Amino acid sequence: MKNFRIHILTLLFVSMAFSCSEDLLDVDNPNTPTVDQAWKTEKDAEMGINAAYNMFYKPSTWTRWIYFRYDLTSDEGHSTSPWGELADWTRFRYSNYNFWDGNNWHWRDFYKAIFRTNQVLAYVPTITFKDEATRDKILAQAKFIRALFYFQVAVLWETGPIVLDPSEPADEPEQRGEAEIWAQVEEDLLWAADKLPPTWDDANVGRATKGAAKALLARAYAQQKKWALAKAQLDWLVTGEGKGYYGLVDNYRDNFTHLNENNKESVFEIQFSDKNKGGDGDNLSASMGFQRTQFFAPGGIGWQDGKARAWLIDEYKKEKTKDGKNDPRLLNNIFYKDAYKDFPDAVANDTLVYNRRWDVGAWGNETFIKKYSTYYYRDREDYHAPNNFRFIRYADVLLLYAECLNETDQTAYAYQYVNLVRERPGTNLKKLEDAYPAIGNDKTLFRKRLQMERSLELCFEAVRWMDLKRWDLVTTQAGIEELKTRDVDFNNFVLGKHHRLPIPQIEVDNNTKLDQNTPY
Structure with missing residues (x-):
C-alpha cells in the first residue's frame, strides 16, 4: 500500500510538471539574486x-x-x-x-x-x-x-x-x-x-580604518625594502595625526583573549564569535569561530597538530625583567612542563594547562602554543573560539617603525620605539640600550637584535614567515644555516625553491x- 501511494504521488507530480506553463517554472530565487537584480540600493x-x-x-x-x-x-x-x-x-x-x-x-x-x-x-x-x-x-x-x-x-x-x-x-x-x-x-x-575613516562607530567596529590601510601599506613597502616609504606611512600612526588613536595596553595578555577586544593596541582585528556553531559555508548559520585553537591545543584538549619550538623558551629566559623575574610573555605564549617553576608567583591557572597538571605521559617535554588559546575560561578547545585575531597590533607597528629607522641610518632614534614595547608595564624589561650596550649605533647588530625582539613579542601571530623573507633568511644560504640551528625542518629546505x-x-x-x- 505504501509503495502504491508513492507511485501515485510520483505520477501526479510528473503530470503537473507537463501541464504547467514554462513561465510559471521560471521563478527568481530571492535568496540568490542575479547581478541585474542586485546592486540597486x-x-x-x-x-x-x-x-x-x-x-x-x-x-x-x-x-x-x-x-x-x-x-x-x-x-x-x-x-x-x-x-x-x-x-x-x-x-x-x-x-x-x-x-x-x-x-x-x-x-x-x-x-x-x-x-x-x-x-x-x-x-x-x-x-x-x-x-x-x-x-x-x-x-x-x-x-x-x-x-x-x-x-x-x-x-x-x-x-x-x-x-x-x-x-x-x-x-x-x-x-x-x-x-x-x-x-x-x-x-x-x-x-x-x-x-x-580613522575610526568607526560601535556598530561598525572591526571594519578597515585609515590606520589599518597605512600599516598594511607599510608592511608591503617593507617587504620590498622600500624603507623610507614604509616609514612615511607609519609616521601617521606613530608620530602624526593617528598617534592619538593607538597605544599599548598594560597587560600583554589582553591582546589575545576575548575579554578586551578592539582595544587601543588593535590596528586591524578579525572579529570572531562563538555564537554560530555551523559549518564553513556561505549560509547565514555558518561558523564565525576561531578554529586554530582546536588544532594547536595539547592532546586530550585539542588536536596538537601545531607546536612551539623550544628555543623560544630559552630565548625568553636569557633576560630578566627589571625586578629579576622571567619575561611574562613566555607564560602567556607557550605551554611547557616547567612553567610552574619559572613563574612561582603566577596564579595556579596560568601555570596549569586548561586547569590540568602537566601530563608527563602524554605530553612529555613538548612545547605547545598557548597564545590565543582559551585556557583562561574553559577546560578544552573546540572549533568555535570567540577570540578575535589581531591581524596588526600597535606593538608590531612600533617594531616595524624601529626597523625602518634603522634601515634608513637612524639607529639611535630607533631605540625609543623598541623600548616602548619592552617597557610595557606587563612586560617590564630594561631599555634595549641598557640590556645590550654592545649594539650601540651599529646598524647590523641592531637589526639582528630587532629580529629577536619581534619574535619574542609577536611569535605565533602569523608574521614570522613574512619577516624571514624580508630579512633574506630564506633566500640566502647563510640565512638557512641560521634557521637550521633553531628548526630541524630547515634541513629539508632547498634554496631558490622553498621560499x-x-x-x-x-x-x-x-x-x-x-x-x-x-x-x-
Missing part, C-alpha cells in the same frame, strides 16, 4: 562589502590553515600531525601541489575574496548614494580587502593573476610577477587610506596563461 552595497569580509571566516584563511603556513613553517613552530601530508607541508616536503588544505584552498579562497571585492568596485559606483562619502568608504574597504589578499599572494607564491574586474568562468587571466602584484597592493592601499609555494597544479592545468613556479 545602498543596502545592496553594504551586503556586498560584508560578503568580502566574510572571506576571513574560511578554514583556508584566518580561521585555521593560514597559521600552518605562517607560524608552523617558520622557525617558531612545527607540526607533528598524524596527518602526514599536513605535517610534511610545514616541513618543505611538497609532493602534492594540489594539497587542498595547504595550498589549493588558500589560492581558491584568496581569489574568491578578490572576486567579491571586484564586484563591489565594479557595481557600487552605479548605485545612487545620499552622500559620496558613504560610497567611498565602501569602495575603500573593498580596495583594502583586495590588497590584503593580494599581499598574501605576493608573500606565498610571488606570482599569480591580477584580476581587477568581476571574472567569468571561461576567463584565463595572465600571470603577473611579484613586482606587479606589490604595485597593485600599493595602488589599492593608497586609495583606501585616503578615503577610510615560495608551488602554484596549485589544477590552476596551472586549467589556465594556459599560467606557468608553474620554478623549479617546482
Whole structure:
C-alpha cells in the first residue's frame, strides 16, 4: 500500500510538471539574486562589502590553515600531525601541489575574496548614494580587502593573476610577477587610506580604518625594502595625526583573549564569535569561530597538530625583567612542563594547562602554543573560539617603525620605539640600550637584535614567515644555516625553491596563461 501511494504521488507530480506553463517554472530565487537584480540600493552595497569580509571566516584563511603556513613553517613552530601530508607541508616536503588544505584552498579562497571585492568596485559606483562619502568608504574597504589578499599572494607564491574586474568562468587571466602584484597592493592601499575613516562607530567596529590601510601599506613597502616609504606611512600612526588613536595596553595578555577586544593596541582585528556553531559555508548559520585553537591545543584538549619550538623558551629566559623575574610573555605564549617553576608567583591557572597538571605521559617535554588559546575560561578547545585575531597590533607597528629607522641610518632614534614595547608595564624589561650596550649605533647588530625582539613579542601571530623573507633568511644560504640551528625542518629546505609555494597544479592545468613556479 505504501509503495502504491508513492507511485501515485510520483505520477501526479510528473503530470503537473507537463501541464504547467514554462513561465510559471521560471521563478527568481530571492535568496540568490542575479547581478541585474542586485546592486540597486545602498543596502545592496553594504551586503556586498560584508560578503568580502566574510572571506576571513574560511578554514583556508584566518580561521585555521593560514597559521600552518605562517607560524608552523617558520622557525617558531612545527607540526607533528598524524596527518602526514599536513605535517610534511610545514616541513618543505611538497609532493602534492594540489594539497587542498595547504595550498589549493588558500589560492581558491584568496581569489574568491578578490572576486567579491571586484564586484563591489565594479557595481557600487552605479548605485545612487545620499552622500559620496558613504560610497567611498565602501569602495575603500573593498580596495583594502583586495590588497590584503593580494599581499598574501605576493608573500606565498610571488606570482599569480591580477584580476581587477568581476571574472567569468571561461576567463584565463595572465600571470603577473611579484613586482606587479606589490604595485597593485600599493595602488589599492593608497586609495583606501585616503578615503577610510580613522575610526568607526560601535556598530561598525572591526571594519578597515585609515590606520589599518597605512600599516598594511607599510608592511608591503617593507617587504620590498622600500624603507623610507614604509616609514612615511607609519609616521601617521606613530608620530602624526593617528598617534592619538593607538597605544599599548598594560597587560600583554589582553591582546589575545576575548575579554578586551578592539582595544587601543588593535590596528586591524578579525572579529570572531562563538555564537554560530555551523559549518564553513556561505549560509547565514555558518561558523564565525576561531578554529586554530582546536588544532594547536595539547592532546586530550585539542588536536596538537601545531607546536612551539623550544628555543623560544630559552630565548625568553636569557633576560630578566627589571625586578629579576622571567619575561611574562613566555607564560602567556607557550605551554611547557616547567612553567610552574619559572613563574612561582603566577596564579595556579596560568601555570596549569586548561586547569590540568602537566601530563608527563602524554605530553612529555613538548612545547605547545598557548597564545590565543582559551585556557583562561574553559577546560578544552573546540572549533568555535570567540577570540578575535589581531591581524596588526600597535606593538608590531612600533617594531616595524624601529626597523625602518634603522634601515634608513637612524639607529639611535630607533631605540625609543623598541623600548616602548619592552617597557610595557606587563612586560617590564630594561631599555634595549641598557640590556645590550654592545649594539650601540651599529646598524647590523641592531637589526639582528630587532629580529629577536619581534619574535619574542609577536611569535605565533602569523608574521614570522613574512619577516624571514624580508630579512633574506630564506633566500640566502647563510640565512638557512641560521634557521637550521633553531628548526630541524630547515634541513629539508632547498634554496631558490622553498621560499615560495608551488602554484596549485589544477590552476596551472586549467589556465594556459599560467606557468608553474620554478623549479617546482
